[in-house]
Amino acid sequence: MARTDHETAAASTPRPPGRLYRAWDSDLAHAFRTSPVALVAGIVAVVIILAAALAPWIAPHDPFDPGSLVLMDGFTPPMTENEFTGNFYLLGTDDQGRDVFSAILYGARLSLFVGFSAVLFAMVLGVTLGLIAGYRGGWVDSLLMRIADVQLTFPSILIALLIFGVARGFIPPGYREAMAIWVLIVAIGLSDWVQYARVVRGATMVEKSKEYVQAARVIGAHPAKILARHILPNVMGPVLVIGTIGLALAIIAEATLSFLGVGVPPTQPSLGTLIRIGQGFLFSGEWWILLFPALALLALALSVNLLGDWLRDALNPRLR
Amino acid sequence: MTFDRLPKARRSAALLGGAAVALALGAASAGAETIRWARVGDALTLDPHAQNEGPTHALNHHIYETLVGRATDGTLTPRLATEWGIHPDDDTIWVFELREGVTFHDGTPFEADDVVFSLERAMAETSDMKGLHGAVESVEAVDEHTVHVQMEGPAPLYVQNLTNTFIMNREWAEEHDVEEPQDFAGGEESYAVRNANGTGPYTVAERDPEVRTVLEYFGDHWAETPEVSEIIYTPIAEDATRVAALLSGEVDIVQDVPVQDIQRLQETDGITVETGPENRVIFFAYDMGSDELQTANVEGNPFADPLVREAMHLALDRDAIRQVVMRGQSLPTGVTMPPFVNGWTEELDEYPQPDYERAQELLAEAGYPDGFEVTLHTPNDRYLNDEAISQAYVGMLDRIGIDVNLVSQTRSLHFPLIQNRETDFYLLGWGVPTFDSQYIFDFLVHSTEGARGGWNGSRYSNPELDQKIEALATETDLEARNEMIAEIWAQVQEDRVFLPVHNQLLAYAMREGISLPVHPENQPSMTDVSFED
Numbered sequence: 001m002a003r004t005d006h007e008t009a010a011a012s013t014p015r016p017p018g019r020l021y022r023a024w025d026s027d028l029a030h031a032f033r034t035s036p037v038a039l040v041a042g043i044v045a046v047v048i049i050l051a052a053a054l055a056p057w058i059a060p061h062d063p064f065d066p067g068s069l070v071l072m073d074g075f076t077p078p079m080t081e082n083e084f085t086g087n088f089y090l091l092g093t094d095d096q097g098r099d100v101f102s103a104i105l106y107g108a109r110l111s112l113f114v115g116f117s118a119v120l121f122a123m124v125l126g127v128t129l130g131l132i133a134g135y136r137g138g139w140v141d142s143l144l145m146r147i148a149d150v151q152l153t154f155p156s157i158l159i160a161l162l163i164f165g166v167a168r169g170f171i172p173p174g175y176r177e178a179m180a181i182w183v184l185i186v187a188i189g190l191s192d193w194v195q196y197a198r199v200v201r202g203a204t205m206v207e208k209s210k211e212y213v214q215a216a217r218v219i220g221a222h223p224a225k226i227l228a229r230h231i232l233p234n235v236m237g238p239v240l241v242i243g244t245i246g247l248a249l250a251i252i253a254e255a256t257l258s259f260l261g262v263g264v265p266p267t268q269p270s271l272g273t274l275i276r277i278g279q280g281f282l283f284s285g286e287w288w289i290l291l292f293p294a295l296a297l298l299a300l301a302l303s304v305n306l307l308g309d310w311l312r313d314a315l316n317p318r319l320r
Numbered sequence: 321m322t323f324d325r326l327p328k329a330r331r332s333a334a335l336l337g338g339a340a341v342a343l344a345l346g347a348a349s350a351g352a353e354t355i356r357w358a359r360v361g362d363a364l365t366l367d368p369h370a371q372n373e374g375p376t377h378a379l380n381h382h383i384y385e386t387l388v389g390r391a392t393d394g395t396l397t398p399r400l401a402t403e404w405g406i407h408p409d410d411d412t413i414w415v416f417e418l419r420e421g422v423t424f425h426d427g428t429p430f431e432a433d434d435v436v437f438s439l440e441r442a443m444a445e446t447s448d449m450k451g452l453h454g455a456v457e458s459v460e461a462v463d464e465h466t467v468h469v470q471m472e473g474p475a476p477l478y479v480q481n482l483t484n485t486f487i488m489n490r491e492w493a494e495e496h497d498v499e500e501p502q503d504f505a506g507g508e509e510s511y512a513v514r515n516a517n518g519t520g521p522y523t524v525a526e527r528d529p530e531v532r533t534v535l536e537y538f539g540d541h542w543a544e545t546p547e548v549s550e551i552i553y554t555p556i557a558e559d560a561t562r563v564a565a566l567l568s569g570e571v572d573i574v575q576d577v578p579v580q581d582i583q584r585l586q587e588t589d590g591i592t593v594e595t596g597p598e599n600r601v602i603f604f605a606y607d608m609g610s611d612e613l614q615t616a617n618v619e620g621n622p623f624a625d626p627l628v629r630e631a632m633h634l635a636l637d638r639d640a641i642r643q644v645v646m647r648g649q650s651l652p653t654g655v656t657m658p659p660f661v662n663g664w665t666e667e668l669d670e671y672p673q674p675d676y677e678r679a680q681e682l683l684a685e686a687g688y689p690d691g692f693e694v695t696l697h698t699p700n701d702r703y704l705n706d707e708a709i710s711q712a713y714v715g716m717l718d719r720i721g722i723d724v725n726l727v728s729q730t731r732s733l734h735f736p737l738i739q740n741r742e743t744d745f746y747l748l749g750w751g752v753p754t755f756d757s758q759y760i761f762d763f764l765v766h767s768t769e770g771a772r773g774g775w776n777g778s779r780y781s782n783p784e785l786d787q788k789i790e791a792l793a794t795e796t797d798l799e800a801r802n803e804m805i806a807e808i809w810a811q812v813q814e815d816r817v818f819l820p821v822h823n824q825l826l827a828y829a830m831r832e833g834i835s836l837p838v839h840p841e842n843q844p845s846m847t848d849v850s851f852e853d
Contacts (some may be wrong), residue, residue: 065718066711066714066715066718066724067715067717067718067719068715068718069715071637071641071644071645071712071715071716072640072643072644074645075644095644095645095708096708096711096712096715097644097715149745176727177695177725177726177727178725211396225592251545263729265725265726265728266707266711266726266728267711267714267725267726279558279559279560280558280559280578280580281560281580282560282579283560283563283564283580283581283584284565284578284581284583284584285584288579
């Protein structure tokens with residue numbers, strides 16, 4: 001067992017154990033190993049993320065290469081051969097003859113990319129503004145937090161739609177498609193920064209009156225350095241929790257926007273676009289076009305969400 | 321469960337409910353029927369001259385009226401004009417005798433002056449209907465119920481152009497500052513966009529664009545009282561949602577039935593499906609006139625090269641699109657003209673089988689051995705499976721090396737791109753309300769000048785052909801005119817101005833007990849609805 005190994009290792013050698021080992025042996029890792037929900041969610045998330053990341057090597061077809069699609073393969077049911085072409089598809093094909101299995105892998109890749117990027121964007125923006133607001137206080141704080149309050153009164157999907165629409169108006173027609181994915185990331189990110197800013201601001205206000213910050217201030221450290229070196233590491237815990245849950249929300253936001261038809265182009269479908277396409281065939285019997293991408297989205301969003309929930313509980317000192 | 325076994329309280333509730341149903345049925349049988357009508361998209365505007373577009377006209381035909389109407393068999397019917405003909409002494413004048421005793425919804429009587437105003441408005445710069453009135457010189461009210469339309473020359477077929485030109489009230493337009501049509505492509509809003517004052521059988525009771533429109537029967541309408549007294553019109557963009565709305569009884573008629581659901585609806589009890597061909601052709605067009613494309617990654621304009629256009633034609637597999645995307649609900653064609661139209665022939669209708677090798681050779685010959693990149697614009701809520709058709713063609717073009725970025729959007733964003741010449745390559749459907757080739761030539765083939773060429777997004781310009789097209793309007797000898805039409809088509813086909821895909825087949829689905837025949841222009845009138853129960 002890890003724990004006994006650690007004890008014997010510590011007893012025989014005075015050298016401190018390696019970083020990896022310390023991470024494995026931390027309270028957090030222990031809590032993870034002993035929580036069945038977190039374990040299962042973690043494994044599912046890792047499998048999906050790996051499969052998505054390795055899509056070009058795993059997927060039997062490239063669904064983003066329109067030239068490789070054979071229209072006559074369209075609507076092939078799962079696990080059967082197409083009646084005209086004789087081609088076989090594990091999870092069937094959609095209306096364009098696209099392999100649903102490959103499309104899910106590539107779609108998840110796109111959804112995850114948008115999700116991670118949007119969360120990162122929101123996090124950097126929210127944490128920076130939260131630190132500034134909490135540390136400076138005064139009118140800067142009031143201004144930033146009132147903007148945040150106003151934004152919180154709108155549903156974030158509405159804000160994302162608004163940003164998406166305005167951004168498209170500014171981008172010249174020829175570049176819109178190439179920029180679509182970045183606009184999507186910025187739209188989702190901008191609609192979500194408030195969560196981070198508010199949490200970080202509160203934590204910063206608590207931290208800034210503590211002695212170590214006062215000490216840094218007394219020796220004349222620049223405010224930017226105090227924020228980055230001293231306060232930031234102490235407020236990152238809750239940010240990571242929000243980030244994890246935010247990832248699930250960002251994936252769903254991307255799916256929603258694509259489902260509404262304002263996301264990525266239909267020739268490069270994300271999970272949301274695949275579900276939008278599949279939804280049109282609900283009544284006509286081609287259930288697989290909708291079901292499999294929907295299940296993939298469900299598994300991905302649920303596992304990330306459960307991980308976030310677990311992380312929140314694990315980091316909460318009151319529940320420990 | 322029998323009635324006796326119900327507890328007492330429930331029994332009285334059931335009785336009350338029964339009474340309410342009886343009352344509702346009683347009211348219904350008194351000729352006050354509501355029809356709930358759903359289709360994929362909304363009318364783009366209520367301004368009757370701002371957009372020459374099917375769904376817009378379809379709704380406006382209930383509110384406004386035209387001088388002449390078109391029956392489902394293609395013949396002209398009297399509407400606001402009771403009689404019409406060419407002036408006996410001057411073959412350049414059309415005479416219209418107007419219906420008497422007609423009033424607008426606000427109570428103003430309908431007069432010849434309103435026709436003068438409306439035709440002039442339809443010829444204004446911002447009007448999308450002006451292509452239909454290019455040969456008109458002036459309009460004059462001779463007396464209160466007679467109008468003379470002075471043509472530039474003899475125009476024997478002009479009356480055919482009037483089936484979608486609605487008549488407005490001059491005073492109302494002046495009062496609300498809408499004497500000029502809304503500039504739709506320029507994004508203008510005006511009072512006439514959401515409000516209307518027509519002579520049609522229904523008045524606008526509620527207008528919430530893209531959400532819900534309620535029309536109520538106009539009691540002072542001149543014609544026979546229709547069975548439908550109220551229309552609730554709801555656009556539902558999602559295919560499955562629209563079909564679900566019909567299955568759950570939320571709507572009575574679904575006009576744009578998705579091709580994949582026709583069979584299922586036909587097999588469903590309590591649902592009737594009417595099918596028929598539409599007078600509409602679906603095609604791709606490309607900018608072949610500009611020196612440079614806006615979205616291509618190569619210098620110059622590849623579409624200007626006839627070899628590239630031929631290659632693109634050879635890459636289009638119409639039969640596969642028919643079989644998979646349209647599930648058989650289309651008639652593939654090689655010409656941008658539905659079979660309903662004067663000028664159509666079987667030879668023109670023939671289309672080539674795809675030949676990818678030859679297409680690649682042609683591209684290489686044209687100097688694009690590695691192809692090029694370009695953006696294709698497609699609507700996603702206008703024609704049957706429009707986005708899927710475009711997507712399928714993107715795949716076919718990719719096979720010969722043309723790398724296409726697909727931009728799919730709603731039609732209120734798509735159409736202005738074509739009218740403002742902001743797209744290099746696009747999908748469009750064209751219905752022909754005049755049932756004559758000239759309509760296609762005037763809007764799509766003639767150079768963009770004055771009233772003509774409004775939808776010529778190909779930027780095709782052939783002065784010799786322009787002259788022939790203009791001459792069609794005034795040619796009185798029908799045989800000679802048909803020969804000219806054939807000549808023009810021969811040139812259009814030779815130059816491959818368009819890339820025709822197919823003619824649409826229509827399906828309307830409705831709850832049992834309602835009957836509404838398929839209209840070849842896909843502009844059904846709710847006054848034609850009859851109830852069996």
